[in-house]
Amino acid sequence: MSEVKATMPGNVWKVIVEVDDEVTEDQDIVILESMKMEIPISTGTAGLIQEIKVSEGDFINEGDVIAIIK
Template identity: 55%
Template sequence: MAEEVRAEMVANVWKVVAKKGDTVTDADPIVILESMKMEIPVHAEDEGTVAEIAVSEGDVVSEGDLIAVIE
């Protein structure tokens, strides 16, 4: 089953750490968001393969926006 990784707040995408096809494990960072000069890593919650990265560096995300899909 695919896991959707979603933004928990309004923030800028500072750095995309993972790419499509990468294998990730529990708690691996997918992207790093920046909000109010703080860096906030967004982690995978399960093991799997990154099927999609839905953001690019410099994008602005809102709460609930799709960041990545892990299969």
């Protein structure tokens, strides 16, 4: 099991994946909006999305868990 964490604070602009989606290593799963820029957040490992802990429009801080991959 692996956690995908935010690399910086920002608003969740778009959630690209859904629960039970299969993802590859370094695949973008969420787009954050921070300082008027779009920042993709990607996986660190391949697997299956077990849980998504954010929704579009949420504000998240650096280090917050975005998703769990199994």
